[in-house]
Amino acid sequence: MAHRVDHEYDYLFKIVLIGDSGVGKSNILSRFTRNEFSLDSKSTIGVEFATKTLQIEAKTVKAQIWDTAGQERYRAITSAYYRGAVGALLVYDITKKQTFDNVQRWLRELRDHADSNIVIMMAGNKSDLTHLRAVSENDGQEFAEKEGLSFLETSALESHNVEKAFQTVLTEIYHIINKKALAAQEAARNSGPPGQGTTIHVVDSSDAGSSKSSCCSS
């Protein structure tokens, strides 16, 4: 029953999937991580978890995705889930106006509980259901611009834009991290050597690298 320890990534990012119940969060996730879609999938209880490793600008990024239940009554418990999240995919259903209206509340929730630098992508899901559309793409776009969010319309069923949505979020996070790492390196160079005499390679081991460091080499 021994499990191989997985070191094969350069970065480890936690992404949360949020949005009202029934907008298709779990199917977006299963489409992204397993390329599966289920019309009668069970509703999420609490949180579900998935990971996917992908390449971003020649670096291996492992995305850990936390798919939270959309029910209002679960929020008391889910608030802790935002801890450590660097990205969020905020999903609404283009056929249900209400879910779009609630995006504002989800944003508030993110601001209350998540890191202020969290990268947010808003996704109008079920874009395949054009005949039932209740929220125009334009409305989504405008709202996103106003709130400073990335925006895409997706269809988990048709596998449209799902990969791209995650890729966009992860790339943006990667850029931010990278930029900060460089700045930190600069700062470190200026502020003299750290204590304990240990050399720290910030760039190589940034973030996910923490678990790759030398602690098992005894």
Add this chain to the structure above:
Amino acid sequence: MSSTPAGAPSSEASSTPRRSFSSLRGFRWRIHLGVLPTSPTASIDDLRRVTADTRRRYATLRRRLLLDHHPPKEGDASRDLTIDNPLSQNPGMHELLAPLLYVLHVDINCLFQLQKLHKDCLNEEFDRISFSKNDLFDFGARNVRNWESGIEATNGLDGMSNDHFTNELDPETRDVLLLCDPYGAEGELGVIVSKCFMEHDAYCMFENLMDGALGVVGLASFYSPVIGSSKNMPPVVEASSALYHLLSIVDSSLHSHLVELGVEPQYFALRWLRVLFGREFCLDDLLIIWDEVFSFSNSRFIGDDAEYNFKVLCSPRGALITALAVSMLLYLRSSLLATETATTCLQRLLCFPQNPDMRKLIEKAKSLLALALESNIFSSLSERNLKKNKLAVRRFSLPSGSALPMTLPNVVPDSYWEKKWLVLHKDEEPKMQNFDSSSSVMTKILTEKLSLSRTKSEPLEPEIDRAQSPVSRLIFNETSAGIETVQDSYQVDESPTILNVNATNDSPVELEDESTYNCSADENILSDDDTSVLPISTYPLDHENELEKSNSTTSLLIDGDNEDTINLEEHSGQNIKSQFTQKAETTSAVDGSTEEKSLAAPNAWRPLAGKLQWLWTFSRVSDKENQGSHPPCTMGDVKKNNLDNEITDETDYFGINKRIERDTKVMDALKNLGQSMLDNIQVIESVFQQEKVKFDTFENLSSNILGSKGQTTAVSALKELRKISNLLQEM
């Protein structure tokens, strides 16, 4: 019914306990869930009347809510059906209802088969009786009379066939047929298993399951975010903490690993609890689990005014649910220990393996039940008691906690510890009367309330065959309840003489044994009132030794190590095994083999084993902090590392017991130990240094799992470690 000719036999039959009804699961569940009377003296008529009443009640409710719909009255929160409507999309609730409906449906099929069988039988009887008596007219007249009043018809039938027919049926089948006779009390409405009233029956079960039927655990509370219990925690969060509480007692290393990764229990337990494991198991397995869960009483186990830590642990049913969850964690133990991020860990937790060994899972859960209940009560007693009990509990539970996960075919650990405690128990038995300890009271309650008897569990069977010594044979023949085992553990602490008793009874040679001698002496120094030297002196010994050798930060693996040890030992032959099993008798039994092996093995570690005994106690104290500091990534490697070490060093461990080593060597070894600790500390520190930099650099925008709080505790743990290593090096 008693007013009829058939009254005597039938009332006799119905007054005997007939609660097994193995073929009618739904019926059993209805009794367990409190829908039908639980009292064994309830007659068939009683059952039928209650059944009819519940159905009437549901019909009224349904009419009120669906037809004369109006908003529910205030203050009726526990049955707020507009919100907790099973038909709504609320995730979970309908998943609780579905299995209930399913078992009712199966019951109906069962009954149908039974009735079909019975009908043939009845017809035969009917023909035979009527023709043999050659009294068609008489019978006809009686029959007509019977048709006039439903109830009497049954009884007439009963009376008629009394001599020939009823006696051929087993009482249970007979009861079932009476319970499902449309002409019994309340007529069709009183038919216990009825296709017409499946909806009603399912609702009644569901309702009791959700609101707990005046008991402790109502699943509805797991859906409510606000109705807090003691500490204003939502009940589901509180129940989740209870789960970790129990886990920390039985397997502190796994517990710390999860905590360290930031895996909060409600992340996975929310789903486990809300649908009562419904998403973790296939239907067949789920039904087995629910069988167990429902068969335990949900009524409050401790006094109303008694203090407790976790509400869920106040009833045996709640405790079993918690214990099951812990059992599941232990089942995944090695898999979980190998994870290095919260996400992967949670992924595994929420993807429980298909076709698990159900018997093992449930047995483990049951073995934790008494502990779960006790830990809830005892921890509310005085600080001193708490400490004592915790020690005892740990001793008892560590090994069994480790027994479950990794060895499918190998059940030695379980039985080994059981044996161990039985030995102790035997020694202690005469003394027991002297101690009117709270634990014995507890045991009494447990025995009465739970009728908890593990008796001779199956895994023991092969052991019996293999056990060579007559002593162990004797022990195995003695069946002992799981509770007794727990009590024993308390007994250890209560009795200051246990060590002597143990030593004397087992073998005089043992007194010469350095390790035992040391450990007893040191224990006494370290804790004046605590003589918990116990039967497992070999266990910590071994484990500490290994811990050191593995040369890495691994107290996380305590249990695993122990288990591996035992496995290995199993492979290494009968002699060693018996040594381990009855450590006191090692000298005579294992002499040959150990001598040989110790010759072959390097000496270096031997003194450590003995000397480290007290260190073990010491390290225990700071255990938690230590574990807080382990870098998550080492698990897999360390595990392997450890195993290797064991394979090479196992043999030399067995030589240790009898060795008396000179001090210089000991000191060297201690210095080595100190040095290696220091090395480890530096490694960990360097890791933290990196982390810290990152924290500062990225302003928390990182997926780092160690929160700043975790970091501080880890750092303080490091400081402790450093002190210990300094201490060691100075020696």
